[in-house]
Amino acid sequence: MSINQLGIKFYLGGKGDFSFSRRGPDSYDSYNGNNDRGDRDSRIGGNGNYRYKDGRDSRTDGRNNSYRNGSWSDRNRSNQLLLPRNNRWQEDTRHRENDWIIPLARDDRLEEELFGTGNTGINFNKYEDIPVEATGENVPSHITSFEEIQMTEIISNNIALARYDRPTPVQKYAIPIIMSGRDLMACAQTGSGKTAAFLVPILNQMYERGPQAFKIPNNSRTYKRKHYPLGLVLAPTRELAIQIYDEARKFSYRSRLRPCVVYGGANFGDQTRDLDRGCHLLVATPGRLVEMLERGKLSLECCRFLVLDEADRMLDMGFEPQIRRIVEQDSMPPTGERQTLMFSATFPKEIQILARDFLDNYIFLAIGRVGSTSENITQRILWVHENDKRSCLLDLLGTHQFDQSSTDSLTLIFVETKKGADSLEEFLHYEGYSVTSIHGDRTQREREEALRNFRCGSTPILVATAVAARGLDIPHVKHVINFDLPSDVEEYVHRIGRTGRMGNLGLATSFFNDKNRNLTRDLIELLIETKQDLPSWLENLGIEYKQPTMQRRNNSKTSRFGGGFGSRDYRTQSNGGMSSGPTRGRRDNYSSSYNNHGGKYF
Structure with a gap:
């Protein structure tokens, strides 16, 4: 050659x-x-x-x-x-400072993946008469349609692709509050669209400000990259974190903003490599986030938006130390410099007092529960002895003519223990049912596979522990069965909220026996409040069984949830704000008069 x-x-x-x-x-x-x-x-x-x-x-x-x-x-x-x-990504230098508001080119494949399965069968008429209460100083006016708020082209297009014809109650009130830059504590019914209520205004603000407004520091240590997310969403369970991430992908479609998700049980290296591709909005579980902060993979000094989804559980004794480690002991901007949002279906007074440490001049939004405790969900309480539960379960599945070939009629069965979940799954499998289970001892891959098979209907029965009780939005769950009742009524509210979501109809059946006597009083109040049938035996049991005085909630004159709400702003109650406990070195002297406090009732 x-x-x-x-x-x-x-x-x-x-x-x-x-x-x-x-x-x-x-x-x-x-x-x-x-x-x-x-x-x-x-x-x-x-x-x-x-x-x-x-x-x-x-x-x-x-x-x-x-x-x-x-x-x-x-x-x-x-x-x-x-x-x-x-x-191929040609940028217009004339709009370099605000280039985040310019939509990128369409991707038909990705668009079908994100928006192919839209919301169907939503009964929005059920939302028209929901009582809404907003308390705080200078509460912004609510909206009745998405067009009333000026949003970027990216957000407007994605709302249309998601088939959101009109905002749900929590979206009507939360979106203008968040857009105005106020901190928020929102108590809204399960299945009401809370995820979109905080993602839409947060992402819209990021698009409008652009990357220059957040002043991300240059990282000279190229061999050890550190990432600076602009927003952080914390969730108590891995499944809920993945679900929020999937929603964030929808509203960031055709944008330069990139969401990421990190959670325990998955490969650490795979998650860090995903962060290396860019991370502007981070969805995380507390444990894995703390690990990444300690390893120097993440810094929160540029985080201007903090969201706690299922905040009442995030702030209980199990998660509070990790939350304080993330918010107070790292480089996250302090209250007043960041915007903090908390969402849940239940906000007990004790959790509200604890949450004050993370909020600044916040607005409390309480919305009547339609998704979890209304006529949309038919609640039935059955007395079943412990040894008769399995046979009663088989009768229940047979009575409702359970169709294993149906993909739009799923059944979710809750148990208390991991061992009980495995045992019940094996029992139903030998009885000829297509069933799978999910609990904390299963690997993350097994948990994701079980949920995927349940969603698509290949295994239309899912046996689960409390890991599936919060926040999971699984369409077509027609029946929730509490094989084992939880220890508190708040958990009961979240469990039955897996059905009847977004205005659809659902059925919730619970097995009650001597082990659940501590729930008697609260369960009776909940059934009466939501106009459900009250069994005579349960009513008689409530008369016989009386809780000790120290276990009764203070300031609860009528019902546990305050007359139709998942909770009420404790600042509007008598002695509001004067409870003992750490409150950033001061005591807020809120007036007990509702009108003087600047609240609004809609």
């Missing part, structure tokens, strides 16, 4: 002037002055021959003046501005 066949040719001139080409013997294009290596080779050869092949003198070429003066960096920058780029 000759040298010419290899594409190598020497141009001799002067004293050994030469150049090198890999494109062929007659190719000299890459060294015509548009390539750094070609320019350099043509200049250093020939012992003073500074001419290109086309005859131009490199010494008179304005692009190379910086090189002759010894400034390589200036030369590279000047050439970089003039060279043509093969970049």
